[in-house]
Amino acid sequence: MNKEELRAKFTEIHGNDQEQLDFILSEENRIIVTAPAGCGKTKAMISKIAHEIITNDYLNNKRILALTFSVNAAAKIREDIKETLPILLGKANYEVDDKLDVSNYHGFANRILRKHGYILHDNFKNINDFIRISDNSGELRKVLVSQEIRVLENYDESLKKLDFKEADRLQGSYIDIVLTKLVPRNIITYNGILLLAMQILDKKAIRDFYKLYYQMVIVDEFQDTNYLALQFLMRIVEANKVILMGDDIQKIYGFLGAVPNIFKKMENEYNMLPMEFRTNYRFKDNKNMKQLDSYIRGIFRNYNNIISYSKTANINFKLFNSDNGEARFIYKDLLKYTTADKNVAILFRAKYLASDLINILEKNKIMYFNGLFEDSDPEYIKFHKEALEIFINESGVRKSISRTVITSVKGKLNAKKQTITNNETMFNSLMRLLDALLDTTKAKNISTEEKYEAIIFTLSNNSLKRLMNEINEQVTLTTIHSSKGLEWDYVYLPNMTSYSFPTSKSLCKLCSKNNGRSLYEKHCKFDFVPGLEEPFYEELSVLYVALTRGKQDVFLTASRGPNQFGYNKKVNCFLTLPKLKIINNF
Numbered sequence: 001m002n003k004e005e006l007r008a009k010f011t012e013i014h015g016n017d018q019e020q021l022d023f024i025l026s027e028e029n030r031i032i033v034t035a036p037a038g039c040g041k042t043k044a045m046i047s048k049i050a051h052e053i054i055t056n057d058y059l060n061n062k063r064i065l066a067l068t069f070s071v072n073a074a075a076k077i078r079e080d081i082k083e084t085l086p087i088l089l090g091k092a093n094y095e096v097d098d099k100l101d102v103s104n105y106h107g108f109a110n111r112i113l114r115k116h117g118y119i120l121h122d123n124f125k126n127i128n129d130f131i132r133i134s135d136n137s138g139e140l141r142k143v144l145v146s147q148e149i150r151v152l153e154n155y156d157e158s159l160k161k162l163d164f165k166e167a168d169r170l171q172g173s174y175i176d177i178v179l180t181k182l183v184p185r186n187i188i189t190y191n192g193i194l195l196l197a198m199q200i201l202d203k204k205a206i207r208d209f210y211k212l213y214y215q216m217v218i219v220d221e222f223q224d225t226n227y228l229a230l231q232f233l234m235r236i237v238e239a240n241k242v243i244l245m246g247d248d249i250q251k252i253y254g255f256l257g258a259v260p261n262i263f264k265k266m267e268n269e270y271n272m273l274p275m276e277f278r279t280n281y282r283f284k285d286n287k288n289m290k291q292l293d294s295y296i297r298g299i300f301r302n303y304n305n306i307i308s309y310s311k312t313a314n315i316n317f318k319l320f321n322s323d324n325g326e327a328r329f330i331y332k333d334l335l336k337y338t339t340a341d342k343n344v345a346i347l348f349r350a351k352y353l354a355s356d357l358i359n360i361l362e363k364n365k366i367m368y369f370n371g372l373f374e375d376s377d378p379e380y381i382k383f384h385k386e387a388l389e390i391f392i393n394e395s396g397v398r399k400s401i402s403r404t405v406i407t408s409v410k411g412k413l414n415a416k417k418q419t420i421t422n423n424e425t426m427f428n429s430l431m432r433l434l435d436a437l438l439d440t441t442k443a444k445n446i447s448t449e450e451k452y453e454a455i456i457f458t459l460s461n462n463s464l465k466r467l468m469n470e471i472n473e474q475v476t477l478t479t480i481h482s483s484k485g486l487e488w489d490y491v492y493l494p495n496m497t498s499y500s501f502p503t504s505k506s507l508c509k510l511c512s513k514n515n516g517r518s519l520y521e522k523h524c525k526f527d528f529v530p531g532l533e534e535p536f537y538e539e540l541s542v543l544y545v546a547l548t549r550g551k552q553d554v555f556l557t558a559s560r561g562p563n564q565f566g567y568n569k570k571v572n573c574f575l576t577l578p579k580l581k582i583i584n585n586f
């Protein structure tokens, strides 16, 4: 294909979006793309990879590496690329796996350890049998003395608190402890996976190999990258084409240490070309949502000048006198959408906040999908591990995913239910997601081998949650963090009260301690005092992600009913932001 044909091909897909086309067709080696939610980052990323494959005539020993922070996103990108590339290239069954590796940071680091880990320790030959734990897992007490546990905890804490000096100071001891005490017992920590993979990449020959092997590294959701992942990434990308994509405002993993203003830093330090997408496709026919989107993005640029903020937006909000009243309202209100055949999600800041609504939905026999699990739930992780093991056994060397295999996987997993969780609802939800995974994958127009790989990939990356949009249920309950990258027709956001959202852990406690707020009868107002900028934006980012999940509309609610200490709750500060007009006639 010559340049003109290429342009025509991508124009068919991207219409006349010049910003997207410029990016896809650009020959620059180092690009940063930032864009608001719904402006086509993922779509353009897929085309960019396709463009790279078409124009660079990749040899079999050179590849593209697509990385993302979240496992959910990695699974989606891999799937989209596998579906889109054959269409773009006009070839059925195009073998994408030859050209492309898609993973999240940990998945990729794990792969490096599997391949080269024997340099560090013999046990890495069996890395698949390793137990993976976090730095505050109780399991560590069985194998480490308290001083060692403190090193691991402090290292993790320093990453979360963005204390990079302290992280650098502790790094050597951390690696020693993992290598001498954990790896011999087939245990590894999540931070350990990245740190040891970095040790391997520090061997010049291996590093040089990867620099050549990966001609292009493209990273999505780059805003969620923490200091450790960034160090890891920098070891692979030195001499290659590097493309970083994301949206600073959708940084919702700040509590895990996502580096602030990371795009600007990379732009300056690595002389990268910044590009922006500005056309919002998700809300293209929805003036109100578009306005709200741009209003919130504007707030991010105005911390010290908020009073003179000139943008306005409307937001749907209703206040109730009791938690039960709030939940009853949501239940009744959502019926008008479900009867019109629309899908609805109720997104919670934390899963414990969902109990009132669950009671009401169950009492009224409303079918709903309970997606209230978190990445770190041990039961959520165990389910994936068991399902993966059973699936590998059942599909056998032929890698079959026949009906018989699927039925047998489900049967065997059901038989293990008691060992996975005694939470019946959670188990059933996960079984439904597994069903969706097996069904949607089986139905795809790809080879059996690719189907097998797609299932293995989803299960080994704990990313069943991503299948939530495939569940044929009109009502979904899940957490805001799990909703990232997904979308529904209508979205409800309950519990808009201080200490619930923002949470006490994130902003509210800090804010009350630092005189950052004024209290009124019904609401709490944020006063934009110095020092609270980061935690305020952190929570506003979570709100932004939640608001941008609703294609048609988003409804916020709160209750003034007493909290667990008997005090009346107050509407959160977000709803008192300047020039935000409350509409309560929904």
Ligand SMILES: Nc1ncnc2c1ncn2[C@@H]1O[C@H](COP(=O)(O)OP(=O)(O)OP(=O)(O)O)[C@@H](O)[C@H]1O
Pocket: 013, 014, 015, 017, 020, 035, 036, 037, 038, 039, 040, 041, 042, 043, 044, 247, 250, 281, 282, 485, 548
């Ligand atoms: N050039 C385009 N023409 C038509 N539709 C587009 C175009 N670009 C994106 N879209 C559509 O807009 C929607 C959002 O795109 P996409 O998911 O790629 O955005 P995003 O920037 O990755 O969003 P988020 O930040 O929320 O993940 C999708 O339905 C996509 O197909």
